Each structure stands twice: as structure tokens, then as C-alpha cells.
Amino acid sequence: MFHTDCPARDVVDHVTSRWGIWVLISLRNNDLRFYELRESIRGISEKMLAQTLRALVQDGLVWRKVEPTTPPQVTYGLTEFGRDVGEPLTDLFNRITRRLPPRNAE
Numbered sequence: 001m002f003h004t005d006c007p008a009r010d011v012v013d014h015v016t017s018r019w020g021i022w023v024l025i026s027l028r029n030n031d032l033r034f035y036e037l038r039e040s041i042r043g044i045s046e047k048m049l050a051q052t053l054r055a056l057v058q059d060g061l062v063w064r065k066v067e068p069t070t071p072p073q074v075t076y077g078l079t080e081f082g083r084d085v086g087e088p089l090t091d092l093f094n095r096i097t098r099r100l101p102p103r104n105a106e
Contacts, residue, residue: 011059015085019044019052024078024086025093027062031077061085 014020019041026032026040038049053076056062061082067073078086 011061011085014052014055014059015061015089017052017055019048020056021089023049023052023056023076024061024082024089027076027078027082028086028090031075034074034076037076056082 015024022041022044023037026037032040034049034053037053038044038046041049044052053062053064057064057076060079062076063079065075065077067075
């Protein structure tokens with residue numbers, strides 16, 4: 001049984017949230033700045049991206065680096081823990097992608 005106060009439960013909730021999965025998949029190959037990450041995840045608002053990143057940084061899955069420029073440039077990447085957790089998600093995404101029929105050009 002999984003208790004509501006289990007620390008892993010919060011991390012699993014953040015990873016498997018609608019946007020958490022896409023952040024981890026998007027960061028699998030490259031570190032990205034905030035706007036690049038937003039552009040790579042279609043449909044996510046700036047507010048939801050900021051909230052998702054905040055949770056994943058707090059969980060130790062994503063690192064955040066702020067360059068002292070005007071405006072500040074913020075870059076995100078996966079920690080070793082994030083790469084470890086994200087690997088099966090990427091594998092799942094790739095397996096699904098291989099099995100889906102190609103979309104017809106409209």
C-alpha cells in the first residue's frame with residue numbers, strides 16, 4: 001500500500017503529470033532555455049511550464065541555471081536522477097511512435 005505521506009508518491013505524481021512527462025522527454029537530448037522548452041512542448045502555457053519545472057527541480061530531476069543577463073537567461077537540464085527516471089518514459093514514447101501509423105498529410 002502506498003501511503004499519502006510517502007515521499008516517492010509526490011515525485012511520481014510530478015513525473016506522470018500531463019506536462020511532467022513532456023518536460024523530461026524534451027530534455028532527454030539537450031539542455032534547453034525556458035522559451036525553447038515551451039516551444040518544444042505544444043499546448044503548454046508559460047504558467048504550467050513554470051509550475052512543472054519548479055516541481056521537477058524541487059524533486060531533483062531537473063537542474064536550473066540562471067545567467068545574470070538582462071533579461072536573465074534560464075537553462076534547464078536533466079540531473080542524473082532525471083535521466084534515470086526519464087529513460088523508461090523515452091523508451092515508452094519511442095515504442096508508441098514506432099507502432100503508430102503515419103498521419104496523412106492534409
